[in-house]
Amino acid sequence: xxxxxxxxxxxxxxxxxxxxxxxxxxxxxxxxxxxxxxxxxxxxxxxxxxxxxxxxxxxxxxxxxxxxxxxxxxxxxxxxxxxxxxxxxxxxxxxxxxxxxxxxxxxxxxxxxxxxxxxxxxxxxxxxxxxxxxxxxxxxxxxxxxxxxxxxxxxxxxxxxxxxxxxxxxxxxxxxxxxxxxxxxxxxxxxxxxxxxxxxxxxxxxxxxxxxxxxxxxxxxxxxxxxxxxxxxxxxxxxxxxxxxxxxxxxxxxxxxxxxxxxxxxxxxxxxxxxxxxxxxxxxxxxxxxxxxxxxxxxxxxxxxxxxxxxxxxxxxxxxxxxxxxxxxxxxxxxxxxxxxxxxxxxxxxxxxxxxxxxxxxxxxxxxxxxxxxxxxxxxxxxxxxxxxxxxxxxxxxxxxxxxxxxxxxx
Amino acid sequence: xxxxxxxxxxxxxxxxxxxxxxxxxxxxxxxxxxxxxxxxxxxxxxxxxxxxxxxxxxxxxxxxxxxxxxxxxxxxxxxxxxxxxxxxxxxxxxxxxxxxxxxxxxxxxxxxxxxxxxxxxxxxxxxxxxxxxxxxxxxxxxxxxxxxxxxxxxxxxxxxxxxxxxxxxxxxxxxxxxxxxxxxxxxxxxxxxxxxxxxxxxxxxxxxxxxxxxxxxxxxxxxxxxxxxxxxxxxxxxxxxxxxxxxxxxxxxxxxxxxxxxxxxxxxxxxxxxxxxxxxxxxxxxxxxxxxxxxxxxxxxxxxxxxxxxxxxxxxxxxxxxxxxxxxxxxxxxxxxxxxxxxxxxxxxxxxxxxxxxxxxxxxxxxxxxxxxxxxxxxxxxxxxxxxxxxxxxxxxxxxxxxxxxxxxxx
Numbered sequence: 001x002x003x004x005x006x007x008x009x010x011x012x013x014x015x016x017x018x019x020x021x022x023x024x025x026x027x028x029x030x031x032x033x034x035x036x037x038x039x040x041x042x043x044x045x046x047x048x049x050x051x052x053x054x055x056x057x058x059x060x061x062x063x064x065x066x067x068x069x070x071x072x073x074x075x076x077x078x079x080x081x082x083x084x085x086x087x088x089x090x091x092x093x094x095x096x097x098x099x100x101x102x103x104x105x106x107x108x109x110x111x112x113x114x115x116x117x118x119x120x121x122x123x124x125x126x127x128x129x130x131x132x133x134x135x136x137x138x139x140x141x142x143x144x145x146x147x148x149x150x151x152x153x154x155x156x157x158x159x160x161x162x163x164x165x166x167x168x169x170x171x172x173x174x175x176x177x178x179x180x181x182x183x184x185x186x187x188x189x190x191x192x193x194x195x196x197x198x199x200x201x202x203x204x205x206x207x208x209x210x211x212x213x214x215x216x217x218x219x220x221x222x223x224x225x226x227x228x229x230x231x232x233x234x235x236x237x238x239x240x241x242x243x244x245x246x247x248x249x250x251x252x253x254x255x256x257x258x259x260x261x262x263x264x265x266x267x268x269x270x271x272x273x274x275x276x277x278x279x280x281x282x283x284x285x286x287x288x289x290x291x292x293x294x295x296x297x298x299x300x301x302x303x304x305x306x307x308x309x310x311x312x313x314x315x316x317x318x319x320x321x322x323x324x325x326x327x328x329x330x331x332x333x334x335x336x337x338x339x340x341x342x343x344x345x346x347x348x349x350x351x352x353x354x355x356x357x358x359x360x361x362x363x364x365x366x367x368x369x370x371x372x373x374x375x376x377x378x379x380x381x382x383x384x385x386x387x388x389x390x391x392x393x394x395x396x397x398x399x400x401x402x403x404x405x406x407x408x409x410x411x
Numbered sequence: 412x413x414x415x416x417x418x419x420x421x422x423x424x425x426x427x428x429x430x431x432x433x434x435x436x437x438x439x440x441x442x443x444x445x446x447x448x449x450x451x452x453x454x455x456x457x458x459x460x461x462x463x464x465x466x467x468x469x470x471x472x473x474x475x476x477x478x479x480x481x482x483x484x485x486x487x488x489x490x491x492x493x494x495x496x497x498x499x500x501x502x503x504x505x506x507x508x509x510x511x512x513x514x515x516x517x518x519x520x521x522x523x524x525x526x527x528x529x530x531x532x533x534x535x536x537x538x539x540x541x542x543x544x545x546x547x548x549x550x551x552x553x554x555x556x557x558x559x560x561x562x563x564x565x566x567x568x569x570x571x572x573x574x575x576x577x578x579x580x581x582x583x584x585x586x587x588x589x590x591x592x593x594x595x596x597x598x599x600x601x602x603x604x605x606x607x608x609x610x611x612x613x614x615x616x617x618x619x620x621x622x623x624x625x626x627x628x629x630x631x632x633x634x635x636x637x638x639x640x641x642x643x644x645x646x647x648x649x650x651x652x653x654x655x656x657x658x659x660x661x662x663x664x665x666x667x668x669x670x671x672x673x674x675x676x677x678x679x680x681x682x683x684x685x686x687x688x689x690x691x692x693x694x695x696x697x698x699x700x701x702x703x704x705x706x707x708x709x710x711x712x713x714x715x716x717x718x719x720x721x722x723x724x725x726x727x728x729x730x731x732x733x734x735x736x737x738x739x740x741x742x743x744x745x746x747x748x749x750x751x752x753x754x755x756x757x758x759x760x761x762x763x764x765x766x767x768x769x770x771x772x773x774x775x776x777x778x779x780x781x782x783x784x785x786x787x788x789x790x791x792x793x794x795x796x797x798x799x800x801x802x803x804x805x806x807x808x809x810x811x812x813x814x815x816x817x818x819x820x821x822x
Contacts, residue, residue: 040451108603290694303716
């Protein structure tokens with residue numbers, strides 16, 4: 001079974017937005033054992049869109065489109081599809097009611113032009129949009145299928161996972177071979193180090209392969225195995241994972257959809273422990289990441305963004321003399337922040353972070369990217385000195401990564 | 412002059428990485444006044460790649476490819492291009508010396524397979540890679556041109572900006588027209604509302620057009636003007652901007668690269684005012700956004716993530732009775748948090764945010780997405796009740812957007 005992806009939007013061709021939909025859809029299709037050989041992007045132009053759809057139907061069994069379903073005259077996907085299928089547009093009352101309910105809930109007057117989104121080609125399957133206004137469409141053309149989804153990822157992604165996935169699973173049925181993937185996330189090691197450790201695995205050939213990908217402060221290994229028999233694919237994936245775990249041990253912090261913050265929140269909660277975070281240069285990022293985890297209120301008590309030195313003194317009890325002697329960016333102040341935070345919040349552990357996120361404010365002895373990260377618990381205090389490279393946000397992110405990993409390894 | 416982009420890599424078709432190259436190249440080409448009508452992605456497969464190149468050459472004057480130039484047998488771009496052009500591969504000694512110098516500098520033994528990267532088609536222009544190993548290639552085929560660039564963005568981007576841009580500028584020469592864009596960002600209005608207000612502008616035809624884009628909690632209008640004469644393009648862009656400003660007024664918060672947080676930080680700093688932020692459901696996101704702005708320490712004094720009610724009481728002085736009577740998620744508590752924060756930090760203004768970010772914790776009367784956002788200043792206290800939809804992170808983002816916009820409008 002072959003699929004291809006058509007992304008629609010002049011904003012993509014102008015480079016105004018990055019096409020995350022193509023990656024999302026490709027990844028999901030691979031997970032269903034469906035091969036994707038082409039991704040195409042065209043503008044909101046009926047002629048070129050028609051050509052692209054026709055070309056895709058020649059090559060593939062399934063065409064998944066995203067974009068161009070909005071309420072404005074620029075959005076041409078529906079008209080183009082209707083014309084191609086020789087169907088007229090009819091008003092769908094259920095969709096119209098959904099649209100009205102949507103704007104009522106938003107306490108916004110129903111915008112006249114939105115009614116366009118309730119017109120869909122006659123006798124066409126449609127998918128309810130739980131987040132926005134544009135419904136999705138499923139066209140069955142002989143033995144082929146065209147699926148049109150909204151462009152905004154926050155509408156498209158849940159629509160795929162909730163409805164399209166089930167539809168495709170049913171459609172491909174027995175012809176489906178199983179594609180099992182496993183993502184293994186590693187912190188605290190550079191890509192080249194990990195590369196050296198798993199070199200032989202990276203050279204494996206299908207049906208089971210391993211890929212390496214580096215993000216800021218994180219290296220990912222992806223195991224992929226494709227067999228007609230699902231249990232065989234699972235067994236092969238598990239076998240390789242075991243080898244990787246044997247070599248990389250505790251530097252592996254998470255798998256698949258887990259994040260460092262979700263692992264940390266789960267770990268703390270399972271141990272009945274609480275945490276508080278005192279941040280200077282990371283400016284609230286660590287608190288923000290932990291509180292992105294649903295249920296984090298079970299372990300996260302408070303965060304303090306102590307940007308001004310006076311706040312470090314007043315609320316965290318960091319001595320003014322200490323700041324004067326060692327500077328606000330120092331091992332000593334990071335430790336005092338962590339300790340003061342733990343006392344103020346009454347938590348089991350606390351983090352203190354101070355550093356220079358840049359791009360200005362660096363000196364020769366204390367350059368941009370210098371960050372001290374301390375952890376205080378009942379039994380110990382640990383400090384790490386880090387020297388990061390990159391933009392202000394990249395330095396903040398790397399510091400938050402090290403801080404969270406420090407918690408993971410010390411609770 | 413028309414160009415199109417071919418991205419090469421099986422990892423793109425598997426959705427393991429997001430294609431930022433296509434966006435980067437499209438944006439750069441638009442800036443040169445070159446139209447892009449198609450972006451195509453294919454795997455490292457000689458047959459499909461050949462087809463894609465042939466198809467692209469039929470439709471466009473310039474084909475820019477990225478990816479598949481690595482040293483492994485999986486990388487087929489060079490062979491495919493050589494075959495297509497009927498040229499044989501020859502060893503280029505300058506490239507070989509570059510490669511040897513590269514690994515010497517890295518203090519790594521020269522990997523045997525890397526020598527492949529020094530073989531390029533006979534009589535072909537090549538571009539030095541200043542960051543990695545794969546050189547870029549420029550094929551001139553009659554009046555058309557194919558440019559092959561490495562896949563990693565950190566190698567591709569500087570190569571484009573340093574060499575390809577100049578090459579293309581020379582090539583398009585007098586036919587080159589100026590493309591001026593202006594991005595206008597709007598908060599506090601739905602896409603459909605903005606759409607209604609600027610409907611006539613959205614229907615404008617080239618050389619000057621206006622596009623509308625919606626992100627979470629933000630609507631963007633993009634003016635694009637393309638004229639042979641740069642000053643004409645600038646004047647047209649400015650004329651349309653003036654019309655848009657006349658209609659949308661203060662709901663416009665920023666232009667081009669500015670963000671809501673950068674505008675807020677600049678505004679506060681220019682007025683010599685200070686701010687502190689007390690967050691419950693947003694969990695540090697507002698502080699994080701403000702502190703992403705370089706120089707924000709001039710206005711940002713502190714942030715408090717008061718997740719536990721005990722912290723709201725102890726540090727912000729929110730009365731326990733108030734929480735008991737109205738609930739932690741209430742207008743009253745948001746106000747008390749803002750007021751308490753302002754007193755504790757001694758700032759000119761303070762923000763208090765409390766709500767239910769979900770996905771759990773909602774009730775019938777207080778559903779997920781209900782957020783109260785308060786601003787306290789010397790003269791007034793304002794509260795907004797908001798009902799957001801979306802995931803936990805989306806609700807947090809929308810709340811931070813409203814909070815920052817509240818500051819922008821009230822200082």
